[in-house]
């Protein structure tokens with residue numbers, strides 16, 4: 001049994017042929033060409049599957065299912081894409097279009113959910129029956145895995161953790177609300193807090209590392225904090241507090257076995273992990289009891305393909 005996992009991004013359509021252990025046997029990458037019709041893009045997705053099959057030296061008849069991770073939300077029952085802002089798609093029958101070429105089960109889900117499933121399939125949370133994956137990038141996405149299966153909610157929007165409210169009257173969010181989690185825990189948020197601090201304290205190493213205020217990104221703040229800069233350390237500690245509050249909210253609500261951190265800020269590695277692990281206990285409700293392990297994601301860029309393939313696997317497993 002093999003599965004095709006398609007990672008549909010705004011720039012590339014990446015496809016992997018994946019075995020039941022989560023190993024990629026062959027892969028392909030085709031430019032998405034955002035702005036084209038969905039029929040054209042779906043056709044290229046099918047070509048990508050064919051090319052990856054060839055590289056894996058496998059036959060189409062060996063494929064069990066196709067999974068697709070999209071930067072948007074999908075209706076699990078119909079296989080239609082509800083909304084995909086990067087591609088300008090609304091209510092697109094993607095499953096139906098793929099099935100015009102390949103007579104196989106097709107499953108579609110959000111890319112952060114798919115990345116979380118990948119970690120649960122063959123990454124850091126593989127021995128866990130429940131986990132929550134958080135991606136700390138430009139925005140904040142999440143994937144919820146319960147009993148080995150993704151939980152995307154009754155309406156497909158159940159893991160939009162980035163838009164839970166952390167602060168009433170907080171920083172305005174692109175969603176129209178204020179004080180959303182992603183305004184305080186994304187890489188963008190860390191950069192914003194770093195810029196504010198660097199303007200107030202021009203002597204901070206954040207300035208010298210970034211070169212100019214406009215160049216300050218999350219990495220400059222982290223590097224300055226790692227170097228022991230007092231202002232950067234204060235900004236980073238504040239960021240970690242917001243993230244610890246978010247993880248505590250997840251724990252109070254769901255109590256998963258593991259919380260997995262991925263995305264750009266997670267590249268800070270043990271510097272981030274140690275800081276989170278030291279701040280988290282003060283927020284937890286049941287301090288004496290075991291709590292979710294917090295770990296870093298392991299799969300990196302391949303998570304999209306592996307997770308999409310896993311989507312096919314968990315949905316066709318008897």
Ligand SMILES: [Zn+2]
Nearest residue numbers: 163173175180
């Ligand atoms: Zn929001």
